[in-house]
Amino acid sequence: MSMTEQRSTSALLYLSGVTVSFDGFKALNNLSLLVEPGEMRAIIGPNGAGKTTMMDVVTGKTRPDEGEVVFDGKADLTKLDEADIATLGIGRKFQKPTVFENHTVRDNLLLALAGLRSWYKLLLAAPTKAENNRLDEILSIIRMEPQQHMLAARLSHGQKQWLEIGMLLAQDPKLLLVDEPVAGMTDVETETTAQVLREINKTHSVVVVEHDMSFVRALGVKVTVLHEGSMLAEGTLDQVSADPRVVEVYLGR
Numbered sequence: 001m002s003m004t005e006q007r008s009t010s011a012l013l014y015l016s017g018v019t020v021s022f023d024g025f026k027a028l029n030n031l032s033l034l035v036e037p038g039e040m041r042a043i044i045g046p047n048g049a050g051k052t053t054m055m056d057v058v059t060g061k062t063r064p065d066e067g068e069v070v071f072d073g074k075a076d077l078t079k080l081d082e083a084d085i086a087t088l089g090i091g092r093k094f095q096k097p098t099v100f101e102n103h104t105v106r107d108n109l110l111l112a113l114a115g116l117r118s119w120y121k122l123l124l125a126a127p128t129k130a131e132n133n134r135l136d137e138i139l140s141i142i143r144m145e146p147q148q149h150m151l152a153a154r155l156s157h158g159q160k161q162w163l164e165i166g167m168l169l170a171q172d173p174k175l176l177l178v179d180e181p182v183a184g185m186t187d188v189e190t191e192t193t194a195q196v197l198r199e200i201n202k203t204h205s206v207v208v209v210e211h212d213m214s215f216v217r218a219l220g221v222k223v224t225v226l227h228e229g230s231m232l233a234e235g236t237l238d239q240v241s242a243d244p245r246v247v248e249v250y251l252g253r
């Protein structure tokens with residue numbers, strides 16, 4: 001490509017030949033990956049496969065040594081910092097929930113929705129009608145209307161995860177990155193989380209990293225298997241589960 005030429009792609013997220021080395025060890029090794037607009041993609045793979053590093057590259061936390069990372073057909077994420085990338089519309093939920101324990105579920109969502117609105121203003125000014133409608137919508141999507149006036153401190157682990165997914169949704173990112181959302185959840189909570197993410201995927205693109213196979217099956221979306229920093233296989237869960245290489249390094253163990 002010439003200096004002025006822009007990479008043109010219809011993909012929402014485009015990784016090509018991405019390599020990340022830590023002291024010579026390649027956590028990502030020539031990784032290429034495409035996520036289409038509106039898609040939900042599940043990323044699976046054994047411990048150390050590079051899933052977290054891939055998310056870190058997309059959010060600007062880690063700079064790749066080589067390769068291209070393009071968002072929304074135009075933005076070269078390798079040139080931007082974390083704040084710029086968040087502003088472009090990439091939101092991330094980490095594995096451990098970080099909600100404001102001393103506020104209600106609804107106020108946690110309002111804080112996320114209002115973004116830069118100060119705590120002071122939050123306490124004094126009532127939410128607008130539009131804000132209240134959006135809060136109702138999000139509460140419905142995360143299935144937490146009954147708990148909306150509860151303090152976040154009193155929520156179960158699963159409910160905290162859903163609240164945090166709701167807080168991410170409140171920021172209305174174009175792409176949601178969700179890291180191991182069902183770790184530590186019961187089977188029923190896991191099933192609900194799959195339904196919540198499917199609902200969110202009606203209006204948002206999602207990349208979700210998860211080990212739990214019953215959850216990935218319930219998502220019912222295209223799966224990418226990472227191994228040693230590269231893509232090993234891609235397809236439906238049935239397709240990748242039948243791939244002998246996937247069985248060998250991951251599923252068969």
Ligand SMILES: Nc1ncnc2c1ncn2[C@@H]1O[C@H](COP(=O)(O)OP(=O)(O)OP(=O)(O)O)[C@@H](O)[C@H]1O
Nearest residue numbers: 022023026027045046047048049050051052053054
């Ligand atoms: N900052 C770092 N310094 C050195 N090595 C690192 C660093 N971050 C990650 N690694 C190594 O890179 C490899 C990939 O790690 P990564 O966390 O991306 O894998 P993962 O697929 O997310 O694994 P898990 O399923 O255990 O979360 C691992 O071997 C890890 O030890």
